[in-house]
Amino acid sequence: MAKKRAEAGPVPVAPPLFQPYALRGMQLANRLVVSPMCMYSCDDGTPTDWQLVHLGSRAVGGAGLVITEATHVSAQGRITPGCAGIYHEKHLAPWKRVVDFVHAHSKARIGMQLAHAGRKASTDLPWLGGKPLSGPAAWQTIGASAIAYGQYPVPREITLAEMAQVQAAFVQGAKWAQQCGFDMIELHYAHGYLMSSFISALSNRRTDGYGGSLEARMRYPLECFAAVRQAWPDDKPISVRISATEWHSQGLSDADRVQIGQMLRDAGCDIIDCSAGGVVADQQPVYGRMFQAPFSDLIRNEAGIATMTVGNIQSADQGNTLLLSGRADLIVMARPHLADPYTMLHAAGDYGVESQYWPPQYLASKPSRRKG
Numbered sequence: 329m330a331k332k333r334a335e336a337g338p339v340p341v342a343p344p345l346f347q348p349y350a351l352r353g354m355q356l357a358n359r360l361v362v363s364p365m366c367m368y369s370c371d372d373g374t375p376t377d378w379q380l381v382h383l384g385s386r387a388v389g390g391a392g393l394v395i396t397e398a399t400h401v402s403a404q405g406r407i408t409p410g411c412a413g414i415y416h417e418k419h420l421a422p423w424k425r426v427v428d429f430v431h432a433h434s435k436a437r438i439g440m441q442l443a444h445a446g447r448k449a450s451t452d453l454p455w456l457g458g459k460p461l462s463g464p465a466a467w468q469t470i471g472a473s474a475i476a477y478g479q480y481p482v483p484r485e486i487t488l489a490e491m492a493q494v495q496a497a498f499v500q501g502a503k504w505a506q507q508c509g510f511d512m513i514e515l516h517y518a519h520g521y522l523m524s525s526f527i528s529a530l531s532n533r534r535t536d537g538y539g540g541s542l543e544a545r546m547r548y549p550l551e552c553f554a555a556v557r558q559a560w561p562d563d564k565p566i567s568v569r570i571s572a573t574e575w576h577s578q579g580l581s582d583a584d585r586v587q588i589g590q591m592l593r594d595a596g597c598d599i600i601d602c603s604a605g606g607v608v609a610d611q612q613p614v615y616g617r618m619f620q621a622p623f624s625d626l627i628r629n630e631a632g633i634a635t636m637t638v639g640n641i642q643s644a645d646q647g648n649t650l651l652l653s654g655r656a657d658l659i660v661m662a663r664p665h666l667a668d669p670y671t672m673l674h675a676a677g678d679y680g681v682e683s684q685y686w687p688p689q690y691l692a693s694k695p696s697r698r699k700g
């Protein structure tokens with residue numbers, strides 16, 4: 329199909345994936361987003377040349393927005409010892425180098441995903457097995473309640489004093505992200521990590537006003553959001569990634585998902601990145617093409633807040649279909665970008681979209697220039 333389209337010549341009006349989009353003062357050249365993906369290649373939280381090349385090449389590859397991997401606001405909050413951080417001043421210069429490269433050599437905007445892994449912290453690198461660390465390498469994990477994730481060690485229930493510390497660390501992380509020049513931040517409230525462990529009743533049994541009803545379970549994530557929103561510039565957007573479902577019969581309902589969307593919208597969140605799962609080990613996901621789009625659709629259209637959809641979106645065609653049918657505002661792809669940083673340049677070639685920006689260094693490969 330793509331080949332036929334290319335032969336037909338440039339399209340008169342670029343399809344929706346290639347249309348610009350604005351969030352507060354952030355202007356995106358198009359609606360494709362590189363999803364946050366841990367690279368496990370940092371040294372005590374410090375990004376290395378790997379991040380520069382990985383994020384830089386995906387920005388050059390034409391996506392409108394690139395989001396960093398989960399970047400942890402404390403050493404204790406890291407998933408693995410190789411995970412990225414923004415908890416020490418030494419992290420700032422290497423992150424700024426990445427941001428400066430993206431701004432100098434592409435039209436992409438770049439967001440930082442701020443995270444705390446909670447009860448899923450202290451694990452080994454995936455290519456070394458990914459299991460919880462043991463012995464001197466391991467560190468104490470914390471969660472909303474002392475409930476383990478599957479076979480992981482039981483976390484310690486986070487105290488009120490520690491909650492204040494983690495909140496302050498998120499605020500500091502946001503201030504440092506601003507110092508590095510990031511265009512957006514995304515708060516990681518998904519996948520069973522610390523904030524997600526508050527939101528889900530399956531991992532939160534607190535009795536101190538931070539557990540119980542959905543309002544109570546959202547209280548701490550919303551308090552952190554409000555503190556970060558205050559510290560982050562008014563003209564820059566904040567996204568929140570949530571697990572819209574735990575894929576579990578006792579998990580969130582449709583009404584809960586909509587209410588979470590409304591609560592975040594009212595708090596000043598600009599867009600919800602609708603992910604799913606990772607909250608409990610005995611989840612029962614229903615996989616398929618674009619399988620998480622129904623959650624984005626529901627939250628976007630019932631809660632009245634912009635959404636990103638992610639999860640097994642395999643092509644620009646699928647992205648355009650999702651946008652045209654009003655199921656999301658932005659299309660997020662993770663694994664396709666690992667195999668092909670130039671996903672968007674290829675899509676622009678397939679569709680004959682001349683307006684897509686090509687770096688001057690690569691112009692000779694632009695399909696319309698290649699003929700002859």
Ligand SMILES: Cc1cc2nc3c(=O)[nH]c(=O)nc-3n(C[C@H](O)[C@H](O)[C@H](O)COP(=O)(O)O)c2cc1C
Pocket residue numbers: 363364365366367396397398441516518519569603638639640641660661662663664
């Ligand atoms: C290698 C890898 C690392 C990931 N790391 C993160 C992460 O740091 N933060 C996050 O929110 N999701 C993370 N994810 C999940 C992806 O962002 C995405 O939601 C998921 O892979 C589904 O999208 P896909 O089908 O396009 O791959 C990761 C996924 C992969 C494959």
